[in-house]
Amino acid sequence: MDQGNGNNDAGMLTDPVRNPQSAPSGARTKRAFILLLLTLVLPGSAQVVAGSRKLGRRALQVTFTVWAFVLAGLVLALTNRALLVNIVTNGWASFVLMVVLVLLAVGWALLFLNTLRIIRPPLLERRMRPLVAGLLAVLMIGTSGGLAYGAYMLNVGRGAVGSIFASGPSLDPVDGRYNFMLMGGDAGEDRTGLRPDSMSVISVDAKTGESITFSLPRNFQNAPFPADSPLAEVYPDGYNCGDECILNSLYQTVMENHPDLYPESTDPGAEAMMDAASGILGLEVQSYVIVDMEGFSKLIDAMGGITINAGGWVPITAGEIPGTNRHYPPDGWIAPGTQKMDGYTALWYARSREFATDYHRIARQQCVQQAMVAQLDPTTLLTRFQAIASAGEQIVKTDIPQDQLGSFLDLALKAKDQPMERLTIGPPDFGTAADNFVTYPDFDQIHARVAERIAAQGEEAAEPPAEAPAADPGADPAPEAAQEAAPEAGSSTGIGTETGPVEQAPAAPEQPEVTEEYLQYLAEIQDDATLGELLNNNGDCSPG
Numbered sequence: 001m002d003q004g005n006g007n008n009d010a011g012m013l014t015d016p017v018r019n020p021q022s023a024p025s026g027a028r029t030k031r032a033f034i035l036l037l038l039t040l041v042l043p044g045s046a047q048v049v050a051g052s053r054k055l056g057r058r059a060l061q062v063t064f065t066v067w068a069f070v071l072a073g074l075v076l077a078l079t080n081r082a083l084l085v086n087i088v089t090n091g092w093a094s095f096v097l098m099v100v101l102v103l104l105a106v107g108w109a110l111l112f113l114n115t116l117r118i119i120r121p122p123l124l125e126r127r128m129r130p131l132v133a134g135l136l137a138v139l140m141i142g143t144s145g146g147l148a149y150g151a152y153m154l155n156v157g158r159g160a161v162g163s164i165f166a167s168g169p170s171l172d173p174v175d176g177r178y179n180f181m182l183m184g185g186d187a188g189e190d191r192t193g194l195r196p197d198s199m200s201v202i203s204v205d206a207k208t209g210e211s212i213t214f215s216l217p218r219n220f221q222n223a224p225f226p227a228d229s230p231l232a233e234v235y236p237d238g239y240n241c242g243d244e245c246i247l248n249s250l251y252q253t254v255m256e257n258h259p260d261l262y263p264e265s266t267d268p269g270a271e272a273m274m275d276a277a278s279g280i281l282g283l284e285v286q287s288y289v290i291v292d293m294e295g296f297s298k299l300i301d302a303m304g305g306i307t308i309n310a311g312g313w314v315p316i317t318a319g320e321i322p323g324t325n326r327h328y329p330p331d332g333w334i335a336p337g338t339q340k341m342d343g344y345t346a347l348w349y350a351r352s353r354e355f356a357t358d359y360h361r362i363a364r365q366q367c368v369q370q371a372m373v374a375q376l377d378p379t380t381l382l383t384r385f386q387a388i389a390s391a392g393e394q395i396v397k398t399d400i401p402q403d404q405l406g407s408f409l410d411l412a413l414k415a416k417d418q419p420m421e422r423l424t425i426g427p428p429d430f431g432t433a434a435d436n437f438v439t440y441p442d443f444d445q446i447h448a449r450v451a452e453r454i455a456a457q458g459e460e461a462a463e464p465p466a467e468a469p470a471a472d473p474g475a476d477p478a479p480e481a482a483q484e485a486a487p488e489a490g491s492s493t494g495i496g497t498e499t500g501p502v503e504q505a506p507a508a509p510e511q512p513e514v515t516e517e518y519l520q521y522l523a524e525i526q527d528d529a530t531l532g533e534l535l536n537n538n539g540d541c542s543p544g
């Protein structure tokens with residue numbers, strides 16, 4: 001009996017895993033790397049095989065529990081992504097998750113240090129000790145450091161979500177859609193109060209994420225208000241006090257003269273703008289988002305810029321000449337073509353309307369919005385999250401409820417993969433710049449077109465894509481091909497024709513090449529007519 005115990009003790013003493021001092025040098029080195037790998041892949045397993053089994057078993061319990069939660073999160077991400085986002089963005093849930101990440105980071109670091117003790121560096125060859133120590137440091141930074149950074153980023157996100165989004169009941173879709181009003185607010189030092197120069201309503205299908213942007217011109221007049229709006233009593237015939245009552249002045253008018261009409265709102269001006277948009281479009285606008293245009297460039301820079309395919313030259317407007325309605329010659333020009341724009345360039349591309357119209361600017365603003373949606377992908381969010389969250393916290397204001405952030409983010413991800421339709425409530429979609437449609441709008445026509453566009457989008461989503469008809473091998477060639485093969489009348493083919501040679505029209509006078517220098521020269525001599533013709537295409541654009 002005693003002899004058997006002695007044999008067991010002797011076996012343990014010669015076990016190279018628990019007693020490496022009896023093992024050869026190569027085995028001790030191999031053992032060190034294996035123990036580090038075990039701590040990396042299965043925290044606690046190194047302690048079970050070579051250290052404190054009690055500590056190892058407890059660490060393994062924590063490891064398996066974490067794996068179970070990670071697996072549950074992956075399943076939830078695949079089956080109910082909105083619920084997962086709601087959990088992560090919930091104040092208390094995100095706080096608990098942040099604390100758990102910190103504890104896991106500390107625990108994993110302690111396990112690595114315990115593994116180093118088990119390795120017994122003095123038993124290793126002198127040249128292998130720095131290598132093992134360096135690998136240990138790298139693994140600790142990658143594991144515990146990664147978890148700690150995740151906790152930090154989660155805390156940044158908690159602050160941004162709490163600062164930007166509102167508390168309150170969730171929104172229900174109206175006729176199967178969510179309708180948000182997006183305003184680009186401009187409250188510069190040279191202006192009184194906030195003036196939303198960029199206004200649009202984004203209508204999103206609550207199931208598919210398909211969206212339509214309805215752009216509202218800043219100079220739109222006679223905006224009606226829904227019957228249940230408190231402004232319907234103040235302006236029973238609509239917002240129609242003349243040229244002073246253009247749409248973008250409503251915000252400040254309500255903030256200064258009628259804030260008591262919306263006693264439960266923290267932003268009566270935004271509520272008034274939503275009521276006006278509801279009356280114009282015939283839709284119930286449910287929430288608003290205001291972006292400070294002065295800080296807009298910070299958000300673009302935080303995203304790493306956006307790519308736009310610009311159709312024409314756009315001036316970067318200089319300061320206003322005192323005592324006049326003119327500006328000094330532009331500070332610069334944005335050239336046509338596909339280009340990566342930083343925040344400053346994108347801001348001026350979206351807001352410039354010198355030598356052009358509001359409708360050119362609206363088209364460019366729509367392009368910028370689409371480019372931001374298309375290019376704000378998960379990789380950009382992960383790599384630039386802190387900068388984006390910080391910029392958003394400074395420039396974005398909304399009444400979208402925080403508890404519904406998950407479902408709306410899920411819709412945004414669906415919308416990202418689909419084309420965004422656009423309709424401008426003014427030229428070129430309604431009337432022309434000459435017929436003053438935005439001054440004397442036809443609201444029946446607007447409501448009908450808006451309803452038609454939404455219904456058409458719903459029908460397209462419901463109908464399966466039609467298959468192309470199979471080609472008939474016995475059919476005649478397409479007439480277009482035959483026309484392409486036939487020579488045009490009077491063309492020079494080397495064969496005489498009855499009509500004889502065609503007289504050439506006199507050549508048009510050669511036009512100067514449109515360059516930045518030429519445009520700047522026209523601006524300096526105040527040739528607005530020529531500039532208007534040359535820049536008439538600067539509303540043609542698309543996301544890059």
